Amino acid sequence: MERRGIAIVNSDHKPTIMVTNDDGIDAPGLRSLVRVLVSTNRYTVQVCAPDSEKSAVSHSITWRHPISARPADFDGVTAYAVSGTPADCASLGVSQALFPSVPDLVISGINMGSNCGYHVVYSGTVAGAREAFFHGVPSVSISYDWVGGKSNVNDYTLAAEACLPIINAILAEIRNQTYPERCFLNIDLPTDIPNNKGYKLTKQGTSIFKMGWRRVTSEMQGGKMLSTMTMDTDSAVTIETDTSTPLEEDLLFRREVRGAHIADPDTDWQFLREGYITVTPIGALSNADTESLLYFKDWLPVVAEHESSSAL
Structure with missing residues (x-):
């Protein structure tokens, strides 16, 4: 069954x-x-x-x-x-x-x-x-x-x-x-x-890492990378090395953690x-909040009306 x-x-x-x-x-x-x-x-x-x-x-x-x-x-x-x-x-x-x-x-x-x-x-x-x-x-x-x-x-x-x-x-x-x-x-x-x-x-909140980017050289590629989506800056890390060879003109950037943000x-x-x-x-669906839905309910008809006016 x-x-x-x-x-x-x-x-x-x-x-x-x-x-x-x-x-x-x-x-x-x-x-x-x-x-x-x-x-x-x-x-x-x-x-x-x-x-x-x-x-x-x-x-x-x-x-x-x-x-x-x-x-x-x-x-x-x-x-x-x-x-x-x-x-x-x-x-x-x-x-x-x-x-x-x-x-x-x-x-x-x-x-x-x-x-x-x-x-x-x-x-x-x-x-x-x-x-x-x-x-x-x-x-x-x-x-x-x-x-x-x-x-x-x-x-x-x-x-x-x-x-x-x-x-x-x-x-x-x-x-x-x-x-x-x-x-x-x-x-x-x-x-x-x-x-x-x-x-x-x-319930699922809105907490997220504060992330940034840092420019690095090819010699610095094998640095520390976050191994998981854990939200602690002192959590476990693993070493990952990019074995590809970048072109000289390529600019290289690495993500870095700049602190955790607790929103709610x-x-x-x-x-x-x-x-x-x-x-x-x-659930599988990512539904917008009620306030946003109400906003776009009024917003979209105005967009359509403006488009119709512009086409005349």
Whole structure:
């Protein structure tokens, strides 16, 4: 039995969870999540994740050429490393072209860094969950607010364990055919997971990095780059080197963080900073606010009238 492409969970079999991410198939966040899921012995776990880091690629997809999928080494799991984006991986993983059946739930993560506010738009982690949602499969994106000097890889295991009650509750609702179909969930876990304040239902805010550009020379290309859409200026970084050789006349510029901007209260980023595990329902549509809609309702007829007058 299926509904909008969602595989309904039968009581006599283990539900299937497919895991993807944007940090790459070897990322400790994904590996920790898979180990925790497998250790419960409650799910059939599959992995379809990028073969390399694809942070901040948003919802980009591969269109003009094939992508490859090669088996990856995971204990107790069928896993593939894919040459595409997180959205490619989610789409391929639920298509039944790679795995024999549609998963009951797709989890994207655990991301190295938070994904709140406007950064949800940039996030490849969130895009993996959103793509599954596009295909009618319940999905969740999970991110951990990694902070350099405070966090360590063991925190990913704690993050995965903290999400198990939510995962089990989602699967129970799917089994009962009562899980909502018009949204997916974006979960962010605070840096100090052992002392979290519990789950908090939140709304997506407008927090965003204050970013700028700095001109660099070709010798400076291998500097520090943000590895994720985390919103801490002291968060983890990774070294990325541009191996292309620029022409002499090319001007080179690198993004740099110039401080975080917190725009509104009572939203995902604020509650994450206060120590909550934030659970934010997200839809696929980006609707304008009511005030803007009312403005353009009056504005567009005036434009059309002016155009008609000008044509006379």
